[in-house]
Amino acid sequence: MSSPSPILTDEPGIEELQQQIHTLTKLRASHQASLLSLRSTKSLKDHLSSSSSSSQTKISISPSLHISDKNLNDILLTRSAEITTDRQEWTREALYRMSGLTKFSVTDPSFPDQNLTGIRIEVMADGKFGTPYYLFLKPYDDTPKPTPDDPSPAEVPSDTHLQLHRHTVPAFFVQSLNILAEKYLPPPPRMQNLDRFVRDARHFLVLHYLRRSRLARIKDEVTQNLPDSGSDTAPISDIYVSEFTIDPEARLVEVRWLDTNVHITTKRQAWIALTEEGGIEGLIVKEDNRRILHMEMQIKGTDWVRGATDSMDWIPGLFQRLKWSSHPL
Secondary structure (H helix, E strand, O other): OOOOOOOOOOOOOHHHHHHHHHHHHHHHHHHHHHHHHHHHHHHHHHHHHHHHHHOOOOEEEEOOEEEOOOOHHHHHHHHHHHHHHHHHHHHHHHHHHHHOEEEEEEEOOOOOOOEEEEEEEOOEEOOEEOOOEEEEEEEEEOOOOOOOOOOOOOOOEEEEEEEEEEEOOOHHHHHHHHHHHHHHOOOOOOOOOHHHHHHHHHHHHHHHHHHHHHHHHHHHHHHHOOOOOOOOOOOOOOEEEEEEEEOOOOOEEEEEEEEOOOOOOOOEEEEEEEOOOOOEEEEEEEEOOEEOHHHHHHHHOHHHHHOHHHOHHHOOOHHHHOOOOOOOO
């Protein structure tokens, strides 16, 4: 008995169907993009038509785009160029942010013939970038000493050595910055280490930003829980934190407590000194000039024995630990 012959069919195979689906998907995406473009173009054209019918003067499409004719292609090209420029600026800013450190060249406006080396330093905390800091360095003066033959030699900037010229670092860090400059940017003929200078400068700037950010959150909690703040949180205790003051360097915190009974004038204060890494360097709590040791231990938290107070790990939850207790827990 002979086997049945195969059935011939014109239906496409699986691979061919997949290829057709892929082609149709791309075609649909292309048509969708064209449709969106046509809608935007029609809206802009309708806007121009309505504007031109009401006024023959210059038409303003946006604060940054003014046209005197109704050439739609010119308008679209102008807007496209603006969007592209904004995108490029955003991309460049994002690259600066991601790199953390950026080196660039700039001309000193005071001395147009002198080029400066600029350093941009990024700082970030809690997923948010702060205002970047800038360091500007100029070449060392490598002018030869006067001689009888050349009593006034021409100024010659060094090709290999730089010195700190300008910066946007806070005033309370100027001394630290100058110490780093003396250490890593010595004058010729000693070798310089620009990389180490910049990284060490960024180190204390980032730590400062982190300390300030974390302490600021505690200060916000204190402010939100003041008796007259209108907060809907739990009732205020008899003794509450009335002040949480942070010094500009974020290395010293002063805490004050007040009693809800205005006739009680007990003075309660605390001072917390922080290390550069944000740990506790010193802590004193006083009540009418008497040191309250159990409050000091309470503020440190239970994890202080495991080294939590050596870094900023002790700061989260500090507001709850500032609740005054008259007796050891």
